[in-house]
Amino acid sequence: MSEYPHIFRVRQTFERPLVEDIPAEVEAQLRRLSLHKRVQPGQTVAITAGSRGIAHIATIIKAVVDHFKGLGAAPFIVPAMGSHGGGTAAGQREILASYGVTEEYCGCPIKASMETVIVCQAAEGFPVHFDKFAWEADHVCVVGRVKPHTNFVGDIESGLMKMMLIGLGKHNGARVYHRAILDYNFGQIIRSVGREVLAKCNIVAGLGIVENSYDETAKLLAVAPEELEEREKELLVLAKRWLPRLPFDAGDILLVDEMGKNISGTGMDTNVIGRKFGWHSAGPGETPVIGNICVRSLTYETHGNAVGMGMVEFALTRAIEQMDVEITRINSLTGGGAAAAMIPIHYETDREVLDAALPLIGLTPPAQARLMWIRNTLDVAELECSAMYLDEARERDDLEIVIGPRPLPLDRQGMLPEVKALEPVTV
DSSP: OOOOOOOEEEEOOOOOOOOOOOOHHHHHHHHHTGGTTTTOOOOOOEEESSSSSOTTHHHHHHHHHHHHHHTTTTEEEEEEETTTGGOOOOHHHHHHHTTTHHHHHTTTTTTOOEEEEEEEEOOOOOEEEEEHHHHSSSSSEEEOOOOOOOOOOOSSSSSSHHHIIIEEETTHHHHHHHHHHHHHHHHHHHHHHHHHHHSOOOEEEEEEEEEOOTSSEEEEEEEOOGGGGHHHHHHHHHHTTTTTOOOEEEEEEEEESSSSSTTTTTTSHHHHHHHHSOOOSSSSSSSOEEEEEEEEEGGGTTOOOOOTGGGOOOHHHHHTOOHHHHHHHHHHTTTOOOOGGGGOOOEEHHHHHHHHHHGGGGTTTTTGGGGGSSSBTOOOSEEEEGGGGGGHHHHHHHHHEEEEEEEOOOOOOOOOGGGGOOOOOOO
């Protein structure tokens, strides 16, 4: 194909609340709960650490550890991540290490096991699983990011309540809960199990994390167990308000440099790309409406887990070769959706991908295609867009044109660079 759209770089302006001193804010939040009244010197405290790529997560976890040490307690960290890491303790330790969450840095043991204790039977008739080491602890502190879920909608979505189910339920619990969700619904199961865990599993506190549109820590809130459910609802409202978004509501092609579990549970945040209610298209009333998504690579931090690849139409062959098929299948099937692990059409070069995707936009000439190009769905503050968006961008106060239109930078091998490598020279 001889003609490709020209591209320009645009910078979005988002609301930007920010926690300036994370350790100090963690300490202030936890101190507000007066945990010294519940936690006695020498008692053990299990602190959860999940598999998502949360900004400053190692710093946050360490600050939680330090607070409990200051109470004279004996804190330790438990991986709380369902079936991630291939559903193995070693794999989950490796994920934490890739985020800097190590025994050396945090100053306490990491106790990783896939073994669970059956706490009780849920009202819906299935067993409630809970991490063995967390169950044996005197107290449990749940730490996690609150954000919109990639598949479900409600006043509680992805956050501390979900971590008490899927995370602390480990692989055994995650399998059961995802099956139960298919028979009931997400909201019912998360409340049913979450309330059993709160009543029976020595939860002493939660620390909710909300990020802004720039992948930064926007808010930290420590909550007592008896208020956890209600306060999480409040945090979700903020998380939805601060969610990063693409600048335009429709596009023919979305190029994504990288996807992975550290970016989102589905590799790419479906709330950002408009695939929350439709696997290969936007659902009714959903935006953005994207015709075809092209993924170029997996992140290092995802450790081969390519869950979510099944909602992609095109990929570079290198992204498929980076897949750990077994890990991807385990996580996909545990989550109740075989399609998440399916493999899209893939080619060796970006040129071949574009030549296959551009004719699918109808009679519109390829040079006039509406194309957006992002690093990943956490990083959309600055991106490349095709010239068809230029007039709208010039009219909007929330957008700044950083580089004017120029040809798509395909090299002689037919490859594009990473979008972040393009020079941000001001016009």
